[in-house]
Amino acid sequence: MYLRAAHAETDIPLLQQFIHENPLGILTTAIKSPNHPLIQSSHIPFLLDISPETNDEEPEYGILRGHIAKQNPQAKVLMEALATQKEQLETQPGSSVSLELPDEVLILFNGPHHHYVTPKFYTETKPTTGKVVPTWNYSAVQAYGKIKIYSDSKSEETGAFLQKQVEDLSRHAETSVMGYTGCEGKPTAWNVGEAPSSYVELLKKNIIGIEIRVERLQGKFKMSQEMSKGDREGVIKGFEELGTDVGEGIARMVMERGEMKDRRE
Numbered sequence: 001m002y003l004r005a006a007h008a009e010t011d012i013p014l015l016q017q018f019i020h021e022n023p024l025g026i027l028t029t030a031i032k033s034p035n036h037p038l039i040q041s042s043h044i045p046f047l048l049d050i051s052p053e054t055n056d057e058e059p060e061y062g063i064l065r066g067h068i069a070k071q072n073p074q075a076k077v078l079m080e081a082l083a084t085q086k087e088q089l090e091t092q093p094g095s096s097v098s099l100e101l102p103d104e105v106l107i108l109f110n111g112p113h114h115h116y117v118t119p120k121f122y123t124e125t126k127p128t129t130g131k132v133v134p135t136w137n138y139s140a141v142q143a144y145g146k147i148k149i150y151s152d153s154k155s156e157e158t159g160a161f162l163q164k165q166v167e168d169l170s171r172h173a174e175t176s177v178m179g180y181t182g183c184e185g186k187p188t189a190w191n192v193g194e195a196p197s198s199y200v201e202l203l204k205k206n207i208i209g210i211e212i213r214v215e216r217l218q219g220k221f222k223m224s225q226e227m228s229k230g231d232r233e234g235v236i237k238g239f240e241e242l243g244t245d246v247g248e249g250i251a252r253m254v255m256e257r258g259e260m261k262d263r264r265e
Contacts, residue, residue, distance in 0.1 A: 007222045025109045044066045061145075064212040085101065115239070119132040125227075148212070163204070225260070229262070
């Protein structure tokens with residue numbers, strides 16, 4: 001993505017928290033296949049595992065875990081690429097077969113609020129010079145890395161990965177997304193153990209697991225922070241007056257990002 005200095009975010013823990021709060025990512029791959037398009041994307045909920053040994057000198061970006069239906073054309077391309085790689089490695093003496101593909105993949109995570117910004121909101125610049133144009137406010141995080149495929153239904157490694165994946169993802173969504181913690185009068189979380197084990201095993205045979213070792217993490221918060229304080233106040237007021245949840249969310253982000261910019265200057 002285009003990272004203008006005013007909009008770029010380099011705080012890794014903040015970007016990791018962004019993914020935790022907005023787990024639905026768009027997985028994009030560019031893998032040659034005789035049967036499917038080169039570039040493919042799928043919306044997939046992800047979990048981000050972070051090593052407790054992270055330090056400031058060598059930031060640990062984390063590992064993203066997810067799963068895809070085997071009928072998804074993107075999953076078929078990933079399995080084709082893995083099979084081809086295994087065939088090539090098996091012909092090379094001394095080579096060890098890897099489940100990780102050599103090509104880099106991209107996962108894009110979008111923030112919960114985005115919106116068109118009308119020039120009418122710029123109450124400082126518009127009346128004085130008129131040098132304002134429309135734009136769009138949004139936030140996003142991009143993760144790049146190598147993808148590992150768990151697709152062999154007969155493999156214990158694949159079975160263990162998929163079982164952990166569906167259990168952890170359900171737990172995260174039930175508690176963090178739905179708020180079903182069982183505390184203070186809230187409902188208790190649903191868990192995979194409530195479904196028949198035979199049914200879960202059947203479903204696991206129809207999905208593949210994916211694991212991305214994140215090698216680059218980039219963030220962008222385009223929330224009018226590059227504007228003057230007067231124009232930012234106009235943007236905040238304009239969005240608040242929309243009277244919508246999205247408007248309130250954008251107004252809050254514009255205020256937060258503006259205050260961060262002021263503190264850094």
